[in-house]
Amino acid sequence: MNIYDVAREAGVSIATVSRVINEKGNVSSKSMQKVNDALKKLNYSPSLLARALTVKSTHTVGVLTIDIRDPYYAAIAYTIEQEFYKRGYNMMLCNTGGSEEKKIEYLNALAQKQADGVIIVGSSFGGGRADDFLKEYAQKIPVVYINGYSEIKDVHFVICDDRRGIELMCEHLLKQGKKHLHYIQDDITFSAYQKRQGFVDALKRHGFPDGNKSITETGAGVNAGYEAAKKIFQTPCDAVVCGEDLTAAGVLKYINEFSIPAVVTGFNNSYLCEALMPPLSSVDNRVGEVACSAVEVLDAILSGKTAAEKTLITPRLVLR
Amino acid sequence: MNIYDVAREAGVSIATVSRVINEKGNVSSKSMQKVNDALKKLNYSPSLLARALTVKSTHTVGVLTIDIRDPYYAAIAYTIEQEFYKRGYNMMLCNTGGSEEKKIEYLNALAQKQADGVIIVGSSFGGGRADDFLKEYAQKIPVVYINGYSEIKDVHFVICDDRRGIELMCEHLLKQGKKHLHYIQDDITFSAYQKRQGFVDALKRHGFPDGNKSITETGAGVNAGYEAAKKIFQTPCDAVVCGEDLTAAGVLKYINEFSIPAVVTGFNNSYLCEALMPPLSSVDNRVGEVACSAVEVLDAILSGKTAAEKTLITPRLVLR
DNA sequence: CCTATTTATGTAACCGCTTACATTTTCTAT
């Protein structure tokens, strides 16, 4: 069933049907009525595919995440969906698993399916092959990056200052009198390196010039944290700063198990923090605000307005 | 840029270009070469929108979840994405928040955008307004339900026997000598009622006819579990069976805080179980298998094969 | 009452692709 059927049923032309559907152009109340009746009678639903072909807008956006099972990405995706739903857009969820090839393939697919825009959440440190690709890509379809490497041209950025977040946490711990901070980096994203840098900077500023030596690199997840803890506590350490709540949970488990007198802190302020014993202090990286901003930026671009090239959001500590 | 540009560049007709792109029909190696050169030179990428208009397939599927932040839905979405990616499909993620209206709106949007199929994860208990809607809907576009109310016609079902899962857990606890089991229902989905029923059944079968009186209904999340625990332990209770790991985490927190001699069990076997102290025994509801099966079923339908109307997957206990 | 505007409607071209069908070219067998 198509617009011709409706036109026939209503006894008008397809142009008139199109006009009443889109509430665009002039149409007499008489034929308006006839068309509406026909629409109802036939229970007609227009093909957005065909529509998109001529209006050049699908009202679909792509969202690239690294791992949707990670509460951080899930929370971002959640908010993005909500915000775009309000605005009449649908969301294509593209989970890359961190693979640059998959990322590129997805970006291509989104272009071919004429997504109106894309939001990329999290990126590798920069210089990845996707970065070059994006330079051209972003000229064809608007891209906003959440917590991504920010030297790419024509891409908009919404960034939570994760580096500052870790700095704040370190400063807090030092103020508490902790002497031997250790950092666990569990990822190799842009954001992960920022955090690491925050740790090094904070320590340096407080008279510990070689913070770099107090860093452990692991994989992601609770077990990784647990395993890391085994090594960390072989040397003196009274505070473990983690780049992720999950990692912190693993360290905490170890600490509890062996009654080690050290404190652990997390990052992301996920629901996990409340669930653990003792509750976990964490850096709130403002997932909701970040996602909202990203949607606002993209929506502005899609509406023909200009949007901030770079939006910086400040994290805050949640001490428990 | 379109297929005409490529045709002109290659000096052939658009039909020939189309043939080489889709590797369909006969084309001489000579013009094959010319077209491929043109494709490369122009860096052409066909519009899948236009293509879909005539071939009637978008290679896009919709996935409806209730809350993507919930690790259960996230895990399902994760696997669905992976499996469909392999098969060349993209995924529209539609998070309904449990609203039947939003569910219907999303289903309509998917139909208008000509999604090839949809997977719905989790449903209300049945009789919701979306159920009626689905009866008609499923005749137009294939629907497979994961853990959904299963009396709807023309809809395929992949169901983990959550009821049996809770039964197994209860039987285990009873065998351990527990005398006062209590159940916490934290949701009002189809699956949640199944679990509840499993609890009642198991108790009845072991000589506790009024298990219904030992059930607390709460909202979702760690805090809800914690609050529920306050009431539960006002009367004798040595085992709390939860319908969700998160709820269990809340109860566990309470138990630890007040050193209550009771055991808690969860459901979903999420990473949380390992993170908690003591580790949480949980029902593994086979998220991966369920999601894989759903994709297989939908893929079969889309490939014109016949698929199982109903797939039942058996949960298992993970005791820690 | 007639002309000038405004408002309403319809026709046809276009969006960018696929594909049935017609036509031309190439190949095979006589």
Next chain:
DNA sequence: ATAGAAAATGTAAGCGGTTACATAAATAGG
């Protein structure tokens, strides 16, 4: 060399909408 079959190619008609433009109807002004 030639008829017939097979292979290659092109033309044009969709797919289901939107919209520029032309035309017709309604309204306004003199």
